[in-house]
Amino acid sequence: MAYPKAVQSLIESFRMFPGIGAVTAERLAFHVLRDGRARDLARAIDRAVREARRCQICGNVSEADPCRLCTDEGRDQTLLAVVEEPRHVEALESAGVFHGNYHVLMGALNPADGTEASHLGLDTLLRRLKDGTVEEVILATDPDAEGEATAQLVLEAIEALGDQAPRVSRLARGLPAGGAIEYLHKGILEDALTGRRELRLRSKE
Ligand SMILES: [Zn+2]
Numbered sequence: 001m002a003y004p005k006a007v008q009s010l011i012e013s014f015r016m017f018p019g020i021g022a023v024t025a026e027r028l029a030f031h032v033l034r035d036g037r038a039r040d041l042a043r044a045i046d047r048a049v050r051e052a053r054r055c056q057i058c059g060n061v062s063e064a065d066p067c068r069l070c071t072d073e074g075r076d077q078t079l080l081a082v083v084e085e086p087r088h089v090e091a092l093e094s095a096g097v098f099h100g101n102y103h104v105l106m107g108a109l110n111p112a113d114g115t116e117a118s119h120l121g122l123d124t125l126l127r128r129l130k131d132g133t134v135e136e137v138i139l140a141t142d143p144d145a146e147g148e149a150t151a152q153l154v155l156e157a158i159e160a161l162g163d164q165a166p167r168v169s170r171l172a173r174g175l176p177a178g179g180a181i182e183y184l185h186k187g188i189l190e191d192a193l194t195g196r197r198e199l200r201l202r203s204k205e
Contacts, residue, residue: 007033018113057128059104059121061086069093069102076100078135080166082125082154083181084108084142091182092140097190100138103128108146109153120150122157129158129166136167138196142180143171159201169196 002008007029014025032038054060055067062068069075069089079100083089084107092098105120128134139154141147151170158165172195181189 018110018115054106056124058102059106059124060089060102061104077133079138080128080134080136081138081140082151083140084147084150088140088142088181091184092189095186095189097186097193101134105141105150105154108141108150110146117153120153122154125154126157126161129161130164132164132166134166136169138193139168139170139199140181144180155199155201165201168199168201170199171196 003011010029010032011022011025014020014028015022020028032041051063052061053063053065055062055065055070057066057070060067060069064071076099079098080103081092081098081100082103082105083092084105086104086106089102089104092102103125105122107115107119109115109117109120129137137154137158139151141150141154155168158168171192184192
C-alpha cells in the first residue's frame with residue numbers, strides 16, 4: 001500500500017530530523033493532517049527559516065547579524081563560553097550569571113545522529129581567537145557523553161593554535177551527570193561557572 005505522494009513526501013521530510021525514525025515520522029505526518037493548526041505550523045516554519053539568520057560572529061540564531069549580544073560592548077570581551085545550542089545561551093542569559101561572549105556550535109559530536117566535527121564550525125571559533133582579545137575559553141557543553149566529546153574536540157582545536165591559544169576551562173564537575181544546561185537553575189549554573197577548572201594545554205606545558 002502506498003500513501004498519496006504528498007503524504008509520502010511529508011513523512012520523508014520528518015525523517016530528516018535527528019532521532020525521528022520511520023514510525024515516528026509517519027505518526028507525525030498523520031498528526032499534522034488531522035490537526036487544524038498544521039497550517040500555522042507551516043507558516044511558522046517558513047517565517048523562522050526566512051527571518052532567523054545565524055550571527056556570523058558567534059553562530060547563534062538571530063534576527064540581526066551581528067547579533068545583539070555580539071554588538072554589546074558592555075560584555076566582557078576576554079571571556080568566551082562555547083555552548084552547543086542557542087537554548088544554552090538563553091539559559092545562561094536568563095540566569096544572569098555570565099557576562100562574556102558566546103560561541104554557539106549548533107550541535108554536539110554525535111555519531112548516532114550524524115553530527116561530525118566538520119558540522120560544528122570550529123574554524124570560525126579559531127578565527128575569533130587569533131586576535132588575542134579572548135583570554136579564556138569556557139567549555140560550557142553539556143555534561144553528557146556528547147558534550148564531553150565535544151569539549152575534548154574544541155580543546156584539541158584550541159591547542160593547535162600553539163602560542164596564540166587562550167586559557168581553556170571546563171564548567172565544574174558539580175553539574176549533575178547528564179543534566180542539560182538549560183534545566184539547571186541559577187544557583188547550580190553559578191557554582192559551575194565559579195568552580196570551573198582550567199584545562200592544561202599541551203602547547204603550554
Ligand atoms: Zn553573535
